Amino acid sequence: MSTGTITIGTAARELRPALAAASVAFGLTLVLIAAGLVGSTPLLVFGWAAAFVFIAVASDVRSHRVPNLLTLPALCGALLVSPWMGGAGGPTEALAGAAVGFSLLVGPYAIGGMGAGDVKALMALGAWIGPSATLGAAAWALMAAGTFALAWLVLSGELGGYLRRWGRILVATLTLRRFAYEPPPAGSGAARGIPFSAALALGLAAQWSVGLPW
Numbered sequence: 001m002s003t004g005t006i007t008i009g010t011a012a013r014e015l016r017p018a019l020a021a022a023s024v025a026f027g028l029t030l031v032l033i034a035a036g037l038v039g040s041t042p043l044l045v046f047g048w049a050a051a052f053v054f055i056a057v058a059s060d061v062r063s064h065r066v067p068n069l070l071t072l073p074a075l076c077g078a079l080l081v082s083p084w085m086g087g088a089g090g091p092t093e094a095l096a097g098a099a100v101g102f103s104l105l106v107g108p109y110a111i112g113g114m115g116a117g118d119v120k121a122l123m124a125l126g127a128w129i130g131p132s133a134t135l136g137a138a139a140w141a142l143m144a145a146g147t148f149a150l151a152w153l154v155l156s157g158e159l160g161g162y163l164r165r166w167g168r169i170l171v172a173t174l175t176l177r178r179f180a181y182e183p184p185p186a187g188s189g190a191a192r193g194i195p196f197s198a199a200l201a202l203g204l205a206a207q208w209s210v211g212l213p214w
Contacts, residue, residue, distance in 0.1 A: 021062035028201040029054045035205035044081070045128050048074070053201040056121055060195035066117030071124045078127035094127040100134045101126030111181050118196040125204065136212040141196070141203025143213070149194055158188055 029050050036046045052074055056066050075098060082094035101122035108114050126134035153159040165182055172180035206213070 018062055021058040021060075024061050024195075024198060025054045025056075025058035028057050028198055028205075032201055032205045032208075035209040041208055048077075048128060049125070049204060052121075052124070053197070053204070056197040057195065057201055060117075060197040064193065064195065065115065066121045066197055068117075068120070071117060071120035074124035075120070075127050078124065082127070093130045096131040097126030097129060097134045098123045099126075100131040101138070104135070104138045111179070112183060114193070114196050118200075121197055121200060125200070129204075132212075133207055137200065137203040137207040139203070139213050140206040141200040144202045144206075145194060145196055145199035148199065152194065161185075161188070
């Protein structure tokens, strides 16, 4: 009886992250669908984005990874169907959208601000929606991510340490005349990061429903 209870309790604890991830992904997918219904999103792009966001957010929330098995086929699929889809207007627009997605996040990735999966996710999204919409979705997403990260640092009491660390980075960079990055302490909120794919889902929804943030 005791062994069975322990097994059931362990299974419940193991399922908890998956259920939380699925719940977050489902909620953000509904937001994305609502935004897509408001705008004039092509059906192919609309359906793909909803499926992509659900899987990406669920994976990111649960394991802090957006796998290549999701992003690379999505990117290749966009390039293959771009001559016939109504989102990005052809292969040139699809390539431009992917290039914009890469260029916007390669800097934060280079200094450890986000993972390679986040960069590839925006590249795949950019290939489907084109460069202009990618720029807007990324801008909205970065604002959402920044707001969430600031709130998290304040609530966890880590804001002071975060500001001091970046103060040291600034002083060292000016002294050495090269960028001198100091990684966050292991186990801190800054080290764990936030699921950027969730912010990207909100950014895409804002882009579809409101348009560019400027």
